[in-house]
Amino acid sequence: MSKEEPDYLSINEAIAQAVYEQGWVVVDDYLPEVLRSQLLGEQQELLSEGSFRHAGIGKGESFTIKPEIRSDRVLWMDERALSPVQERYWSLMERLRQAINRRCFLGLRSFECHFAVYPPGSFYKRHLDQFQAVKYRVVTVILYLNEEWEESFGGELRMYLPSSDKEERLVDVLPKGGRLVVFLSGEIPHEVLPTTQDRASITGWFRDVADVS
Ligand SMILES: O=C(O)CCC(=O)C(=O)O
């Protein structure tokens, strides 16, 4: 793999165009290999320190942990306390947010994200990322950090694409390291199929609000 920084201006424009035309896109090698492995290393360190929590459903008072729906563990990034490596990731997402705004006029104003790890046997059942409590999530961006991933490991992201004849079309995406998936949070139901290996990622959302507590 090339050590040079990818041409983010062109790549981000292509992503924005695809989101505009079809509502989703998958891009391989979005992250330079060095940054992917640094982010994975940091994630593993934070995990071993016990910083991750069971992921839940809902927000505020309606937050509940529902292991029958999702069994991943997450750690939210704090924009005011980013590590240097997290800063690099965050600023890449900032550039992507601006590119999507230029093309799609979605009025994306801010970003939130968490590290996620799916231990063997875990999954996240079909859902939409936008629901009553988090209507401000407009675009989902998932970046996979895994060292290597084989089909036999499972853990695919399954997207259910709406189509005109009422039939949904399924797209299964392996969580290969460096791969980025972008889709409209309110329009594309998706799930994480059960994994047999630790599955590492960062999931983020571009929001149409300036900030939320
Ligand atoms: O990790 C993935 O592929 C999807 C995660 C997801 O759907 C979520 O965190 O809402």
Ligand SMILES: [Fe+2]
């Ligand atoms: Fe999701």
